[in-house]
Amino acid sequence: MPAGRILVVEDEEKLRRVVELHLESQGYEVEGAASAEQGVPLAAPVDLVITDFRLPGMDGIQLIKQLQSRGVAAAVVVMTAHGSVETAVEAMKLGAADFLQKPFSLDHLSTVVEKVMAVQAMRNENRRMRDELDGRYQFDNIIGRSAAMRDIFQTVERVAPTRATVLLAGESGVGKDMIARAIHHHSPRSRHAFVKINCTALPENLMESELFGYEKGAFTGASVSKPGKFEQADQGTAFLDEIGDVPGNIQVKLLRILQERQFERLGSNLTRNVDVRVIAATNVDLRAALEEGRFREDLYYRLNVVPINIPPLRQRREDIPFLALHFVQKLSKDLGSRAKDISPAAVDRLLEYSWPGNVRELENTIERSLVLASGEMLQAADMRIEAARSANSAAAAQSQNAPLLPEGETLEHWEQMMIKEAMRRANGNKSQAARMLGLTRNALRYRLSQMGMDAGTEAAGE
Numbered sequence: 001m002p003a004g005r006i007l008v009v010e011d012e013e014k015l016r017r018v019v020e021l022h023l024e025s026q027g028y029e030v031e032g033a034a035s036a037e038q039g040v041p042l043a044a045p046v047d048l049v050i051t052d053f054r055l056p057g058m059d060g061i062q063l064i065k066q067l068q069s070r071g072v073a074a075a076v077v078v079m080t081a082h083g084s085v086e087t088a089v090e091a092m093k094l095g096a097a098d099f100l101q102k103p104f105s106l107d108h109l110s111t112v113v114e115k116v117m118a119v120q121a122m123r124n125e126n127r128r129m130r131d132e133l134d135g136r137y138q139f140d141n142i143i144g145r146s147a148a149m150r151d152i153f154q155t156v157e158r159v160a161p162t163r164a165t166v167l168l169a170g171e172s173g174v175g176k177d178m179i180a181r182a183i184h185h186h187s188p189r190s191r192h193a194f195v196k197i198n199c200t201a202l203p204e205n206l207m208e209s210e211l212f213g214y215e216k217g218a219f220t221g222a223s224v225s226k227p228g229k230f231e232q233a234d235q236g237t238a239f240l241d242e243i244g245d246v247p248g249n250i251q252v253k254l255l256r257i258l259q260e261r262q263f264e265r266l267g268s269n270l271t272r273n274v275d276v277r278v279i280a281a282t283n284v285d286l287r288a289a290l291e292e293g294r295f296r297e298d299l300y301y302r303l304n305v306v307p308i309n310i311p312p313l314r315q316r317r318e319d320i321p322f323l324a325l326h327f328v329q330k331l332s333k334d335l336g337s338r339a340k341d342i343s344p345a346a347v348d349r350l351l352e353y354s355w356p357g358n359v360r361e362l363e364n365t366i367e368r369s370l371v372l373a374s375g376e377m378l379q380a381a382d383m384r385i386e387a388a389r390s391a392n393s394a395a396a397a398q399s400q401n402a403p404l405l406p407e408g409e410t411l412e413h414w415e416q417m418m419i420k421e422a423m424r425r426a427n428g429n430k431s432q433a434a435r436m437l438g439l440t441r442n443a444l445r446y447r448l449s450q451m452g453m454d455a456g457t458e459a460a461g462e
């Protein structure tokens, strides 16, 4: 694999050959052109165009404009004559990545080219991810590249057209709401209501009147009759959030809705029929509630016709880069932020964290980072991963029954995060990182080799 493709546009043949040969010796694939006119058709597939400013025919500035109007994605570096700063400034204003003032040393040429190519590689990577986002790894606005999420998309597609009851299970912030809405949206019921019912927020008697409605005079204050949420959801979808919190009496009535699609309003003997599709969600393990007798078994089986378990984000880390880029693009517009991209180092930081608040926490983190960042690309240093949260969990860990590690986190992964963080803070210097971790240098080297992070990094820090 060449390090990248470069086009050199220079009418002075000797200089062009020198530049070409030097770049080839650095591992680039290089093409030459003696004029901008010759260069334009060669530019589409390259990563970088290095062009002289003064050329016969079209000049360097016109070349930049030509390339832009053709949508060529290559970066441009302009070679200018000694002392012609205005030209360089003009070129940069038009979007040139850098300039080289003649005469330049081959070392300087290498430095500039390396820098521009590194930025270009990042752009390409972002573009590649964006293309993928546009296609396979997205269902409506739900992003997911992991096998688990793609399975979920398939299930959603299969189950949406039916009236089957769906039980969504997953921690807070994994996307249960989004999936419930997607199922409704892709169902023949999509033109009717999607009614969300939050089962935690209400005391039992209120919940009953909310869900099933009431007749005038059913209780003090019931001065008019009112339909309940299930009636509102007729022909549409009822989404029962936090189903595990529903009290026993109401569980019986839900069972009847699921079995017979029938109910009565509070204070009425009239049995009503309703055509409703039920989707339920829980962020606790309902089986525990079953065993403790807090949740009816018959209702559980009626709800669990199509179970969809959404794994926590830390168990599908490959989704993190895609989600991060998606949120950068979505939020940067709303926030009027300059940042439209996220650097690989910033993504690495996100990958190292365990995300107890799942996708919601990732979205909030990106939002906070966008507000505080100033550049066009979010950098590692811009990542505002909530420190308060880790401090809280450290304090919580002091009490006897609180978990030592964030839920789902393993000691091994936690240790690796610490080691990576130490190496990062020590700029790759192992002795320094070992001191931070209270390890001998050899012990650290051993752990790094276990993590596949030894060799290679040796030269960098020491």
Ligand SMILES: Nc1ncnc2c1ncn2[C@@H]1O[C@H](COP(=O)(O)OP(=O)(O)OP(=O)(O)O)[C@@H](O)[C@H]1O
Residues within 6 Å of the ligand: 141, 142, 143, 144, 170, 171, 172, 173, 174, 175, 176, 177, 178, 179, 283, 323, 359, 360, 363
């Ligand atoms: N796969 C995803 N792609 C894009 N955005 C997502 C994804 N998953 C979650 N989100 C976003 O994360 C946030 C939380 O998602 P959602 O409200 O669906 O989670 P939830 O599982 O219902 O959480 P809770 O249990 O707290 O109600 C929302 O802003 C949602 O847009």
Ligand SMILES: [Mg+2]
Residues within 6 Å of the ligand: 176, 177, 241
């Ligand atoms: Mg929710």
